[in-house]
Amino acid sequence: MxxxxxxxxxxxxxxxxxxxxxxxxxxxxxxxxxxxxTPRIKARLFYLTADGMRLQPTEQEVNFGETTTAQARHLIExxxxxPQPPLVSAVPAGTTLKELFLTDxxxxxxxxxxxxxxxxxxGSLDEILTVYTLVAVLTENLPSVTRVQILVxxxxxxxxxxxVDLRRPLARTTTWIEQPAQSQxxxx
Amino acid sequence: xxxxxRTYNGVVTRLLRIAVPALLxxxxxxxxxxxxxxxxxxxxxxxxxxxxxxxxxSGDTELIAIDDLAAIFGVLVREDAPTRAxxxxxxxxTIVLSQDQALASISGRLVSLPAPPTRIGNRWHLPVEFVxxxxxVIYDTPLELRKASRLVIRGRMRVPRVVxxxxxxxxQARVTLDIAPPTPHQVLQDGARVIVRFDADLLDASLxxxxxxxxxxxxxxxxxxxxxxxxxxxxxxxxxDQTAGADASRILVDLMSAxxxxxxxxxxxxxxxxxxxPPPLPxxxxxxxxxxxxxxxxxxxxxxxxxxxxxxxxVTLSVARxxxxxxxxxxxxRVLLTRDDDRTLPLDDRAAFANNNKADxxxxxxxxxxxxxxxxxxxxxxxxxxxADEEARRVADAEGVAxxxxxxxxxxxxxxxxxxxxxxxxxxxxxxxxxIEGQLRTAVPMSPRAIxxxxxxxxxxxNMPAVLVEVGYLTNxxxxxxxxxxxxxxxxxxxxxxxxxxFFTSEPSATPAATGGPQ
Numbered sequence: 001m002x003x004x005x006x007x008x009x010x011x012x013x014x015x016x017x018x019x020x021x022x023x024x025x026x027x028x029x030x031x032x033x034x035x036x037x038t039p040r041i042k043a044r045l046f047y048l049t050a051d052g053m054r055l056q057p058t059e060q061e062v063n064f065g066e067t068t069t070a071q072a073r074h075l076i077e078x079x080x081x082x083p084q085p086p087l088v089s090a091v092p093a094g095t096t097l098k099e100l101f102l103t104d105x106x107x108x109x110x111x112x113x114x115x116x117x118x119x120x121x122x123g124s125l126d127e128i129l130t131v132y133t134l135v136a137v138l139t140e141n142l143p144s145v146t147r148v149q150i151l152v153x154x155x156x157x158x159x160x161x162x163x164v165d166l167r168r169p170l171a172r173t174t175t176w177i178e179q180p181a182q183s184q185x186x187x188x
Numbered sequence: 189x190x191x192x193x194r195t196y197n198g199v200v201t202r203l204l205r206i207a208v209p210a211l212l213x214x215x216x217x218x219x220x221x222x223x224x225x226x227x228x229x230x231x232x233x234x235x236x237x238x239x240x241x242x243x244x245x246s247g248d249t250e251l252i253a254i255d256d257l258a259a260i261f262g263v264l265v266r267e268d269a270p271t272r273a274x275x276x277x278x279x280x281x282t283i284v285l286s287q288d289q290a291l292a293s294i295s296g297r298l299v300s301l302p303a304p305p306t307r308i309g310n311r312w313h314l315p316v317e318f319v320x321x322x323x324x325v326i327y328d329t330p331l332e333l334r335k336a337s338r339l340v341i342r343g344r345m346r347v348p349r350v351v352x353x354x355x356x357x358x359x360q361a362r363v364t365l366d367i368a369p370p371t372p373h374q375v376l377q378d379g380a381r382v383i384v385r386f387d388a389d390l391l392d393a394s395l396x397x398x399x400x401x402x403x404x405x406x407x408x409x410x411x412x413x414x415x416x417x418x419x420x421x422x423x424x425x426x427x428x429d430q431t432a433g434a435d436a437s438r439i440l441v442d443l444m445s446a447x448x449x450x451x452x453x454x455x456x457x458x459x460x461x462x463x464x465x466p467p468p469l470p471x472x473x474x475x476x477x478x479x480x481x482x483x484x485x486x487x488x489x490x491x492x493x494x495x496x497x498x499x500x501x502x503v504t505l506s507v508a509r510x511x512x513x514x515x516x517x518x519x520x521x522r523v524l525l526t527r528d529d530d531r532t533l534p535l536d537d538r539a540a541f542a543n544n545n546k547a548d549x550x551x552x553x554x555x556x557x558x559x560x561x562x563x564x565x566x567x568x569x570x571x572x573x574x575x576a577d578e579e580a581r582r583v584a585d586a587e588g589v590a591x592x593x594x595x596x597x598x599x600x601x602x603x604x605x606x607x608x609x610x611x612x613x614x615x616x617x618x619x620x621x622x623x624i625e626g627q628l629r630t631a632v633p634m635s636p637r638a639i640x641x642x643x644x645x646x647x648x649x650x651n652m653p654a655v656l657v658e659v660g661y662l663t664n665x666x667x668x669x670x671x672x673x674x675x676x677x678x679x680x681x682x683x684x685x686x687x688x689x690x691f692f693t694s695e696p697s698a699t700p701a702a703t704g705g706p707q
Contacts, residue, residue: 052560053637088559122492122500123557124658125567128642158535158645162489163554163656165645171574175641 039064043141045079046133046177047087054178055129055136058087072108072138072145073100079137080112090129092119098154106146107169108138114153117160124163131164132176139172147171223308226250230316230335232260233390234342241340243316249303250335251313261323261331261342267312274305274312281326285314292322299325337392346371346388352407352414354396360686361403363416363441370437375427382416382425382441403443421445430517440518477549477692478522479515480542482646483508484554484656487532492557494668500555501530503671507659508553510681518685519692539649543609549620549688550654552646555671557663564667565635566680567658568625570617571610571648572641609651616653620691624655627683627690632660632676633667653691657684 043062046055062078065071076097083089094115101109112134120130135148147169151157157166164170223244230241230250241260243252254265254274264277272287284293285305292299299322302315319340320333332341334349341347348371353364365384367373372387393409406417423446430438483504485491491500505527512523524545526538542550556567610617625639635658647654659680660667670676 048559050560051636052558052563053635090559121557121559121663122490123661123663124554124569124642124644124656125556125563126558162485162491162535163642163644163646165643165648167645170643173572173574175572 043075043078044137045075045083046136046140047083047089048129049178050086052088052129053125055090055133055176056178057136057140068142068144069100069102072102072110072142073097075137075141076100076110076134079133090126090133092116092121092130094119099151102145106144108142108145108148109151110134110138110148111151111154116150116152117157120161122161124161127159127161127163129176130160131166131170132173135170135172136177140177145172222246223251226338228338230338230340232340232342233345233347235345241316244308244313246306246308246313247303249306250316251303251306251308252316252319253308254305254312254314257314257319257323261319261327263323265312274314276323278323278326279328283322283326285318290315292318294322294325297325334392337394339392345390347390347392348386348388350386350391350393350409350414352393352395352409354398354404354407356402356404359403359421359445361443363404363407363443365414365439365441366436367439368436370431373439375425375439375441377425380418380422382418382443384414384416384427384439384441386412386414388412403445416441416443418443428517428520430513442518476520476522478524478545478547479519479688480524480526480545480547480550481508481511481515482526482538482542482550482552484552484646486527486530489532492555492662494662494671495665496668498662498668498672500557500662503555503659503662504553505530506672507677507680510677511551511553511684514681514685515688519689521688535646536649538646539609539651539654542654543649543651547652549691550647550650550652551684551688552644552654552656554656554658556658556661558661559663561663561665563635564661564664565633565638566628566660567635567637568621568628568639569642569644569647569656569658570621570654571614572643573611573614574643607648609649610647610654613651613653617647617655619694620653620687621655623691623694624657624684624687627687628657628680631679631683632670635661 040061041064042059044057045060045062047058048054049056060078063074065074079089080091080095080097082093092115094113096113096115097110098113099109099111103109116130120127131150134150138145138148149156149169150160150166152160159166223246226243226245230243232239232241239260241252242256243250245251254276257263257276258265262278266275266277267273268275274285274287276283276285281295285291285301287305290301290304292301301317301321306313316333316335319331320335324331324333329343330341330345333339334341337349339347349368351366353366355362355364363382367386374385376383376385390411391409391414393414395407395409395414398404398406403419403422404416405419408415408417422443424444426442426444428440428442430440483501485499485501485504487501489501491504493499508525509528512525515521515523524541524547526541527533538552539550556563621639625634628634629638642656644656647656660671662668662671
């Protein structure tokens with residue numbers, strides 16, 4: 001975690017102290033920096049492993065955000081971009097980020113477009129991997145984010161496709177992330 | 189090399205010695221007029237007793253001489269040379285056969301036969317099928333030919349067809365008897381033999397060749413019984429009757445060994461019971477269990493979809509119905525489906541249905557999908573908790589509510605929060621998941637991650653051991669075909685039934701009192 005934090009605190013040349021902001025619900029998003037001036041950092045995005053059973057972390061460059069909220073938004077937006085083959089994303093194509101805010105408890109509220117549900121394959125494993133792609137991209141890159149609540153079109157949803165309970169924020173877990181050195185048994 | 193050549197020449201010489209006479213015999217058999225007796229004689233069974241029916245094999249056809257037909261069945265047979273016809277008469281009714289055609293005419297109705305009448309020497313012969321297809325039509329008592337069983341049955345005889353199958357699974361064995369028509373019977377134990385005795389005149393039995401040297405050593409039959417010869421490990425049996433429509437029934441004889449090892453959870457399974465299990469009971473004897481089976485999705489929610497259009501909601505309902513029948517028959521359990529048709533059902537209603545019916549076990553059935561088309565295999569899930577859940581669980585477990593009761597005073601009621609209902613059953617859910625995974629592994633392909641925990645909504649509110657079983661991947665072409673296939677579904681059902689049976693057997697006093705469960 002510390003490494004990830006250092007990555008986008010220390011790497012950019014215009015490093016500034018990380019703000020201790022704690023965004024509150026309803027706070028309007030910061031205007032994005034202009035494209036030409038946008039610095040980039042390295043972050044871990046998550047795609048399906050070859051067997052489709054887990055998420056494979058993949059290091060990529062994403063836009064730098066001046067605040068944790070802005071960075072979270074950039075991370076989600078980068079994750080939603082359809083990857084180049086052979087990478088396959090568990091997040092359905094066409095899904096867009098509508099809103100994102102953080103609470104001072106470390107919960108991220110991520111509001112996504114209806115394509116997240118509409119374009120979903122319907123399988124429970126894909127649903128798990130869709131959900132935990134979004135959880136992982138925030139909690140693995142941003143140590144201050146510990147849980148992720150997924151919203152669809154501004155509303156809480158029970159599930160995306162009838163399986164994973166989305167009524168409450170989901171905590172960071174490594175269960176679904178490929179970790180070759182670790183045990184394959186269930187964990188939580 | 190010389191040695192090798194001598195050996196080679198010796199082999200050729202021996203082969204020629206064997207082959208030449210064999211070829212001569214074959215040539216004789218293939219001659220136009222060649223006949224041979226059947227490998228097994230045809231038997232006539234009637235209230236008067238049993239007698240052999242002489243027949244001969246000519247080419248591919250088994251034939252009976254018309255004078256034997258007359259003697260055995262009391263018919264009058266006449267050859268009408270000018271019209272090249274043969275007539276068979278019985279009590280004023282007549283069958284006419286043409287000497288040139290494989291047909292019989294009965295009052296203007298034509299019946300086909302495998303071959304036309306055949307003259308062998310100076311005797312006319314008819315295919316034995318004539319008895320079942322033509323003679324039975326004009327006969328005044330029932331007449332039935334069962335050629336494969338080598339039987340002709342005359343009169344009101346009770347000769348049920350009994351097809352016996354033997355299956356071995358773990359430390360159990362099952363002998364399945366399919367009976368047509370349904371016949372009254374008793375299942376008895378006589379020392380090391382389990383005997384299924386039928387109220388019948390004769391059994392038309394088809395028996396398996398038993399190779400196992402385990403619980404079942406052999407299956408034999410006599411006039412009216414099927415006899416299961418058991419091995420030294422045999423301790424007890426359980427017989428269950430099933431109805432298979434109006435015309436057939438089934439008896440399942442499950443044989444249990446004396447020391448069936450306790451099921452062990454998968455290595456590394458968190459929450460699984462630690463330490464040695466208590467010795468299992470030989471049979472589930474703790475009363476009628478209630479099992480709720482939840483066919484996933486339904487109605488507007490199709491669930492996953494295969495490339496050929498197979499819908500998850502259809503597969504889950506099909507498997508659930510089969511599973512219900514199997515559990516009722518084999519465990520004598522009360523089995524309820526959350527849905528028995530194609531309807532939309534909210535997830536919480538499914539668990540509430542199990543709670544309201546005080547189910548001992550909740551099994552949600554699903555079929556999976558993956559963006560990776562190669563993903564395949566069954567998986568078993570039980571609920572995962574995060575740290576916040578576990579903290580809430582400790583709080584919830586400590587809470588009780590004092591409720592006023594009729595007549596004064598109060599009573600402590602264990603109120604269970606919906607969100608926490610499953611948490612108190614997690615270790616038993618883990619044990620159940622491990623048992624199901626172990627049984628499925630013997631019968632169907634398994635996913636590389638066959639047992640997992642996930643925050644599945646349908647399991648959260650279930651106030652009993654609860655698992656979600658993904659039976660396979662509809663997005664895998666091979667699995668999509670298998671999941672709609674009756675034998676594959678039967679294997680799934682057999683495994684799930686075995687696992688639930690073991691689960692109940694391993695839990696002599698199962699469910700903790702669940703007062704005030706979430707509704």
